[in-house]
Amino acid sequence: MMLRLLHTSDVHLGATFHVLGERGLEQRRQVRETFARVIALALEERVDAVLIAGDLFDSPTAGRAEVAFAAEHLGRLGAAGIPTCVVGGNHDPMSGPGASLWRELGARAAHLTVFGPAPEARAFPERDLVVVGRSVVSGPSPESPLAGLPVDRRARYLVAVAHGTVERPDVPARAGQITAAAIAASGVDYLALGDWHSAREVSSGGVTAWYSGAPEMIDLDEPESGTVCLVTLRAPGEVEVARRQVGRRRVVRVTVDVATAGGAEAVARGLRAHAAPDVALVVTLRGLVGLRDRVDVERLREDLAPECFRLEIRDESHLRPGAVDASQYPDGTVIGRFVRQMQAAIASREGEAREVAEEALAYGVALLEGREVLS
Ligand SMILES: [Mn+2]
Structure with missing residues (x-):
């Protein structure tokens, strides 16, 4: 059985866009429209699961005004029987006011899998799929978001969802970053990453890994935003990723x-x-x-x-x-x-x-x- 996933991250619902001056409010509305477009795409494409790799909300405070909207659209996935897995990112971490935001979203959108602060594996037997994920707790952590991987494979397909930065040569390394070696050793078929707003492939070893990037323009220095990843798992370890345009600006x-x-x-x-x-x-x-x-x-x-x-x-x-x-x-x-x-x-x-x-x-x-x- 082949599986298809939609991977997005860094939606930043509720962002205020001061950088855009008087156009900020319009872009805030556009972020909502683009999120609705992401959900519509998942429904059109009849994907088997949707993965949201952190920063769905711009902040816990901004999230309060957006939670009903998010729940309504995520609910459309639930009504279509599409499993949806989400982790909190550094903007909407699983602690303090962020934790109550996620609790509220989970209560409003019952089909949603919201991963907690410790690594968890969630099985979807009808898809022969296990999704492993964990939310950011608060601020920079000395522990890699991939800590806890690999896990035993208990289904045909194993994917992971995480939010954090992969080490790169142009940025000073620090504790808690994801290394290429950790990606290669994670043992998953696909790693859905969030944090970077520009889409980028960071595959390593036999593991396919991508930052989906933000689906809509969030800042002025993120040229590769505006898309989501449509992921096709043909067989374990045999993965294709296609970027699809969803953003407007x-x-x-x-x-x-x-x-x-x-x-x-x-x-x-x-x-x-x-x-x-x-x-x-x-x-x-x-x-x-x-x-x-x-x-x-x-x-x-x-x-x-x-x-x-x-x-x-x-x-x-x-x-x-x-x-x-x-x-x-x-x-x-x-x-x-x-x-x-x-x-x-x-x-x-x-x-x-x-x-x-x-x-x-x-x-x-x-x-x-x-x-x-x-x-
Ligand atoms: Mn972000």
């Missing part, structure tokens, strides 16, 4: 070298190609520019913002030394005085001292104009 990050972009109009044109109503566009402007190529960031913002869900422009470009024309800055202003004094200083210097003064002029003008510059 996505982040597009663009870096523009203003010095070579061909002027402000060309910069605007190039960025407009990335703009769309469901895109959070994060733009970084770089480069050393002359006055004529400078981009008026406020104007660019006014032009592009209506075409995006959210627009963020980080101006890290700065003036090329020698690019400052004193006639642009009236003598009676602070910036005009600064430009004239610096130009006099430049004229009286040679070599490295002159370069330093030129750079000081460029940075100073940028700062006096209220721009952020690279240091």
Whole structure:
């Protein structure tokens, strides 16, 4: 018998999205819509089980307002006879107010398996499936979420659900992280992970393991969110994973070298190609520019913002030394005085001292104009 699972995590129901400014409330509603879409997909695909690997709720407090909604939609899985297993993550841990949130959800959605703080195995004999899981208790734990594995295989298929970080070379290792060796030794057919909001495969040894990533855009630096994993277990150890789009909003990050972009109009044109109503566009402007190529960031913002869900422009470009024309800055202003004094200083210097003064002029003008510059 073949089994199909839907794996999601990090839904973050109730998140407030301060990072999105005035669009935060819309995205909070979108997270609900996307969660409903995840449930609908599980029903359409008639999967054999749904796994939710932590951070279903953004926090225990936020969860209070979301628990009825979550229970209603999870209840649709129950009505269709689809077993659903969930663990608490670091945002909705199984302790204090989180524990009472999970108790309430469990009471409202009776078919739900909510794993406790200790590793547990739950058997679904009609699927020939055992699911092992444990919730995060609170904060960072020195113990790996995979502690307790492997367990004896008492069914054809064995899968695990956990929330935590896998060791990676670009992040300092700490106690409690999941190692590649622990994944390989876990003895499961599939490991459903949560915590990272970008989907990523972390399979090791013969064990297929994935972070499903958040189903909807949660933050601006998580490019691979917006999907769930549809997992097909053809035989023990023979597993296929397909990502399916469920999210609506996505982040597009663009870096523009203003010095070579061909002027402000060309910069605007190039960025407009990335703009769309469901895109959070994060733009970084770089480069050393002359006055004529400078981009008026406020104007660019006014032009592009209506075409995006959210627009963020980080101006890290700065003036090329020698690019400052004193006639642009009236003598009676602070910036005009600064430009004239610096130009006099430049004229009286040679070599490295002159370069330093030129750079000081460029940075100073940028700062006096209220721009952020690279240091
Ligand atoms: Mn999360």
